[in-house]
Amino acid sequence: MNRCTWYGVSVLLLMGTAPGCNLLTPLVFVGEHRTKVAPEFDKLPGQRVAVLVYADRSPRYDYPFARLELASYLVDKLSTELGQRNQAAEFVDPREVEDFLQRNLDAEVNPQEVGVHFKTDYVVYVEVLEFHIRDAKQPQFLQGAVEASVSVHDVRTPGAPTGRFELVPVRCLYPEGVPVVFTAANAPRVRESLYRLFAEITARKFYEHTVAL
DSSP states (O other): OOHHHHHHHHHHHHHHHSSOOOOOGGGGGOOEEEEEEOOOOOOTSEEEEEEEEEEEEEHHHTTTTTTHHHHHHHHHHHHHHHHHHTOOOEEOOOOHHHHHHHHGGGGOOOOOHHHHHTOOOOOEEEEEEEOOOOTTTEEEEEEEEEEEEEEEOSSSTTTOOOOOOOOEEEEEESSSSSOEEETTTTHHHHHHHHHHHHHHHGGGGGGGEEEOO
């Protein structure tokens, strides 16, 4: 090691040991800081739960399987995240819920009926207010959006008024920045990414998680 290198090291060591001067201090502030966020609703663990997604005819006309797909992604995410936290819940298969809704059209807006039929403790009710993969004004571009209200219905006592818990609505956009050009390959990728984002944002309402400051 040459004289210049030794000199540089010596200066750094002296600065690091000088009173009131610690070169390591700024490192505490380097990187991402995170904070814990409590769940909006924490009563799902150990319970039997159905997820009911309602979407009016407009999005279902363009995306006939959107209701089932949104419910499936959400149930998968909830099951995985709660299971990893030793807070597992039993979820009704979204395909069974969809089959029931196809045979009982009035039930798609009736969490109580769905809950009683499947003998659940709670029904997570998602009402889709907006859903699209392509903007109607710019159909050559892809930018998916989901906006939905979310509530939880306690259906453990048949015949009794349903306990309803309103949660913060969900709004997600993918991609968040500039839309991507529509192609046969891009369309399913954007839709799947949108479903995953929706499921992540919604599922976080039910377990403690961390967010960046």
